[in-house]
Amino acid sequence: MSRPNPTLFALYRHALRLYPYRLRLLYQAQMLQSIRDAHTDAERNSSAISFWLRLFTDLLKSSLKEHILMSRDEVMRRPIFFHALTLCALLTLMGGGAAITMQQMLRRDADHPQIEMAGRYAYDIAHYHIPPALVLPTGFADPSTSLEPFYILYDGAGKRLRSNGYLKDAVLPDPPPGVFAYLRRHPTDTFTWQPGPGLRIAAFAQRIDVDPGFDLNPNPGFILVGRSLTMVQRQEDQLRTGTFITWFFLMALLIAGALFLNRAQFRIQSDKSRAR
């Protein structure tokens, strides 16, 4: 009986490190003994090259397989509640992300009419030099009772020139002075404004740059168009409630599923222990 090629045998012994540690610890000596046994038979039946090629191919394939199976077992061994908790966290994150995105979309949509109107008014005044009285709407709007947009026109110093907005028969207050300071540096500003208790306004303000050669007496400096966010607030409330109810049911379903699986897993493990 001849001994296997010492170099290849040593190489194979080192390559056994590719197996998971536990498997190597349990079976390394037996694997090497199998090779010694197989080598004696292989000498009679096949060439040394095909013998070692087959062994190394098997080693690579089976070590990869053992690592994959070991990882799967590791995951399966973890308590079911760990997976349920991970899933809960993931669903909460994904649900929260989706709800915030939808809320942002609702809020953005609420600004569109004001952006479009302010842009049109500013363009007509600044480029066509049409007097504001002819450009701006004549009807009144009370954001506390209506969703109708309102406007406020200011001169370059931030002094109110005209407006169609009222708040319960009183004049609408002006936005914080910081808005005008911002508009002197930037052409537009979108902001949420609270002119009265419980009333939120989606406001859009735009700077009006009238050509220096024209005098509209006085020249307007800024236009602000706003409208009540009541409808959007209602939609946001519905979205929040819907998201919470869906989240609550999903969590309840996950916890119930985890309890059921935990029980089933316990039974399988008991059966296996009994069979041993």
Added chain:
Amino acid sequence: MATTPQPESHLPLTPTVFAILLALADGEKHGYAIMKEAALPAGGGISLGPGTLYGTLDRLIRDALVEETGLTDDARRRYYRLTSLGHRVLAAETARLAASLRTARSRTAARGVRI
């Protein structure tokens, strides 16, 4: 209440597992003897490398289909045998394969092909 493990829950077996169980059906064997037996046409004709063999044996031991005998003629050569569940699983798989073979025979015979 715990239930008795059903052999059917392990079916169908992979060719490697079937060949190992078949090799151990007539008594205890060490690793290399199993490899030799599995390589025979009657044993399944499966060429098992040491890695595949011992990885599969490890899982079969964990599933209580195979056990170590505890007897050894050499520290590097351990012997394995089927448990009673292992015998039942092998029998169930053999019956399953036999039923498939019968079906295949009857269907091909109808077309004049004999297996």
